[in-house]
Structure formats: structure tokens, C-alpha cells
Amino acid sequence: MPIHLTERDPRVPADRLVAELVPPPRFADVSFASYRPDPGQPSQAQAVEVLQAFAGTVGERPRKRRWGRSTSEAGSGGVYLDGGYGVGKTHLLAALWHTAPGPKLFATFVELTHLVGALGFHDAVAALSSYTLVCVDEFELDDPGDTVLVSTLLTRLREAGVRLAATSNTLPGRLGEGRFATDDFLREIQGLAAAFESVRIDGEDYRHRGLPEAPAAPDLETVRRTAEREGASLDHFVDLSRHLAQVHPSKYGALLDGVRVVCLEDVRTVDDQAVALRLVVLADRMYDRDLPVVASGVTFDALFAPQLLEGGYRKKYFRAISRLVALAREGADVEA
Known part of the structure; x- marks a missing residue:
């Protein structure tokens, strides 16, 4: 008998949510070496170089300023892979995760927001602050509440010295554009942009x-x-x-x-x-x-x-x- 998805209503405990925040099966064995840059798109090979260099900085704890603020020799503390769909952003993000030392976390945007909801904001900050790297795939802001939530979360993690990496089809300064009144949340969106160094990846959808x-x-x-x-x-x-x-x-x-x-x-x-x-x-x-x-x-x-x-x-x-x-x-x- 076939499985009917309509008959399923899974219950996912918080410990499973955390344990499963690793690259999905499709990307379980990828590496920088297995990425095949398009020779006609130099930005793809350049992105590999940037990420390999970034991976070498993961695990370096930042110096502390007074009042508990932190600073890092590596600047923003994060990289943001921006490009169209099908150019290999998730492959590269997973390769970074596999290369970098742990403890580390790999989550889609919706998984990350749900984790915060399951654990509570302060417990989520405490749990994730112990990680060396947090990777967020398909970064997107669909409503003002998520804007404030993620902006605050990433700010706290960056202050704790956690390195950040994300992928999206939208530049960080334009997140939420066309979805809600971004002018009302401009400060939060600009704060997100400041957390990352944007790395543009051009090219066609490799799947097609x-x-x-x-x-x-x-x-x-x-x-x-x-x-x-x-x-x-x-x-x-x-x-x-x-x-x-x-x-x-x-x-x-x-x-x-x-x-x-x-x-x-x-x-x-x-x-x-x-x-x-x-x-x-x-x-x-x-x-x-x-x-x-x-x-x-x-x-x-x-x-x-x-x-x-x-x-x-x-x-x-x-x-x-x-x-x-x-x-x-x-x-x-x-x-x-």
C-alpha cells in the first residue's frame, strides 16, 4: 500500500530539530572540489576562493572590546552568497559547512525560525552561541516579525563570535522587498546587510x-x-x-x-x-x-x-x- 502524506501529522521534538540541522542528504557529501564552476562565469570560481578563505577563519574567536562587544580581524563575520537559482549556492554553503570545524549548524531559514520558536529566543541564543559556524540556506524575510527576530538573533550570535554564512536570491539590503512595507523596517534590514560580506554568483541554472x-x-x-x-x-x-x-x-x-x-x-x-x-x-x-x-x-x-x-x-x-x-x-x- 502506498504512503499517504495527507494522513501524516508528524510531531518533531526540539532535540530532533537541533540534531537534524545539518546539510540535507542531497548535499551530505559535497565539497569545494566537487563543485564545477562554469568557465564562462568567473564569479563562480571566485566564490569558491572566498569561501575557502572564510572557512580558514572559522573557529577563531574574536577579540573582546569593553562592555562585552566583540570585534573580528575578518571584518563582518559573515558571507552572503547572492545569485539566481541553480548556480550552486547550496552546494557551496554545504561545502563550507563540511570544511569548517565544529560545532556547527546548517539550517534553512524556516528551520531556523522554527527552532527559535521551539526553544524560545534566549535559549536559542544561548545554544547557538557555542557554535563556531551557523549556515542559513535560502535566507528570506517574508514578514516584519521575521525581520526583527532574525536581525536580533544574528546580531547576538555575531557579538558572541559565531561566524555566519547564508544564501539567497536577494541582496541582504533588499530582503523583504515587494513583500511588506520595508521602509518601516529599514533599520533592521540594513543591520542584516552589515552582518555579511556579499559574494555574487552569476550563471545559469545548472539543472537546465x-x-x-x-x-x-x-x-x-x-x-x-x-x-x-x-x-x-x-x-x-x-x-x-x-x-x-x-x-x-x-x-x-x-x-x-x-x-x-x-x-x-x-x-x-x-x-x-x-x-x-x-x-x-x-x-x-x-x-x-x-x-x-x-x-x-x-x-x-x-x-x-x-x-x-x-x-x-x-x-x-x-x-x-x-x-x-x-x-x-x-x-x-x-x-x-
């Missing part, structure tokens, strides 16, 4: 260099036949979309425990932003776990309505499309 667009969607019979495989899940797209509203996004990883291939019936174009953003998080967790997707209905390049692709979250949606198309290609191999 020279490859065709989204593969044709299989028919319903093929989806259901694939779902008979061991470890396969099977859900109707509408039912799963509704179920995701009942599960905190930080638990979407646990929702996929034991799943080897994700099968979906009747994928449809989404025009509701709340639904779309939850699907983005699920797509990230499936991609992290390298789960092939076999889905009938519309192809994933038509998953999000045009008005969503023109709005403030468009970079998130394009990243999700890129990743889902890659997983659909893997799903086509499973079908075969």
Missing part, C-alpha cells in the same frame, strides 16, 4: 543547462502503477495542498520520512499565494531528499499562475519550478 523543459506529465494509470513501489507515496494534489495548511512548514521534512518517490494525482495551476508558498517549502524538502516525483496533471513549469510569477515572491517560485522539474525528470526514469 542544455536540457529540455519540464517533461510531459504521465497519465493517471502510470502514476498509480508507480505508487505500488515500496516507499512510494500517493496523494491527490488538491488534498495534499489542503493538508499542508494543517502542518507547520518546519515539519514538511518529517512528513516525507521513509518516502522514496512522491506520486501525485491531478497537479493543477495554483493562484493562491498561501498555497503556493507552502508548496515551495515542500518542493525544497523533496529536493533536499532527492525524491523523484511522478505526477499527472499540469507540468511543473505551469504550477504557479502568471500573476504569482510576477509578484514579490517570484524568485521563490522560479526556484521551486527549477527543482520540481529536476525531480520530475528523475521521476521519468523511475517510470521507465
Whole structure:
């Protein structure tokens, strides 16, 4: 019998949240050496050099100023990888994590904010202050509350001498643009920018260099036949979309425990932003776990309505499309 994600409501204790804050399975064995810079994009090789040098500074505790403030010979105390989707930012961030000495933490932005919620702000600061490095993947600010929370958290960690590294599709000074009234929170956003040295990575989405667009969607019979495989899940797209509203996004990883291939019936174009953003998080967790997707209905390049692709979250949606198309290609191999 297939697994039904809609029947799952995982409970994730705080100790599991902390223990799992490491690079996901897809990036468990990556290194700087395994990154393949595009020869036509010099910034990619330059980013490797910057990160290798930065890794060598991790573990160096900063000198203390009076009144408990700290200063570091290395300047800002953090690096921020900015670039489009599919240029290898997560690969490089994970390579940094693998290279640097511990204790260290690797989390997506949503995982980090949920960890703070689970532990409480002061306990989270106390726990993370003992780390040499905190890596935050897919850094984004979707509401003013997160702006203040993350700004304050990173400021406290930087003062404690923790080195910081992050990836995003948005420069730190422009976080939140198009999503809320950034003028009201300009000081907090500028404070985030001051915590990092920005490293630009240019290039095409490596998942689609020279490859065709989204593969044709299989028919319903093929989806259901694939779902008979061991470890396969099977859900109707509408039912799963509704179920995701009942599960905190930080638990979407646990929702996929034991799943080897994700099968979906009747994928449809989404025009509701709340639904779309939850699907983005699920797509990230499936991609992290390298789960092939076999889905009938519309192809994933038509998953999000045009008005969503023109709005403030468009970079998130394009990243999700890129990743889902890659997983659909893997799903086509499973079908075969």
C-alpha cells in the first residue's frame, strides 16, 4: 500500500530539530572540489576562493572590546552568497559547512525560525552561541516579525563570535522587498546587510543547462502503477495542498520520512499565494531528499499562475519550478 502524506501529522521534538540541522542528504557529501564552476562565469570560481578563505577563519574567536562587544580581524563575520537559482549556492554553503570545524549548524531559514520558536529566543541564543559556524540556506524575510527576530538573533550570535554564512536570491539590503512595507523596517534590514560580506554568483541554472523543459506529465494509470513501489507515496494534489495548511512548514521534512518517490494525482495551476508558498517549502524538502516525483496533471513549469510569477515572491517560485522539474525528470526514469 502506498504512503499517504495527507494522513501524516508528524510531531518533531526540539532535540530532533537541533540534531537534524545539518546539510540535507542531497548535499551530505559535497565539497569545494566537487563543485564545477562554469568557465564562462568567473564569479563562480571566485566564490569558491572566498569561501575557502572564510572557512580558514572559522573557529577563531574574536577579540573582546569593553562592555562585552566583540570585534573580528575578518571584518563582518559573515558571507552572503547572492545569485539566481541553480548556480550552486547550496552546494557551496554545504561545502563550507563540511570544511569548517565544529560545532556547527546548517539550517534553512524556516528551520531556523522554527527552532527559535521551539526553544524560545534566549535559549536559542544561548545554544547557538557555542557554535563556531551557523549556515542559513535560502535566507528570506517574508514578514516584519521575521525581520526583527532574525536581525536580533544574528546580531547576538555575531557579538558572541559565531561566524555566519547564508544564501539567497536577494541582496541582504533588499530582503523583504515587494513583500511588506520595508521602509518601516529599514533599520533592521540594513543591520542584516552589515552582518555579511556579499559574494555574487552569476550563471545559469545548472539543472537546465542544455536540457529540455519540464517533461510531459504521465497519465493517471502510470502514476498509480508507480505508487505500488515500496516507499512510494500517493496523494491527490488538491488534498495534499489542503493538508499542508494543517502542518507547520518546519515539519514538511518529517512528513516525507521513509518516502522514496512522491506520486501525485491531478497537479493543477495554483493562484493562491498561501498555497503556493507552502508548496515551495515542500518542493525544497523533496529536493533536499532527492525524491523523484511522478505526477499527472499540469507540468511543473505551469504550477504557479502568471500573476504569482510576477509578484514579490517570484524568485521563490522560479526556484521551486527549477527543482520540481529536476525531480520530475528523475521521476521519468523511475517510470521507465
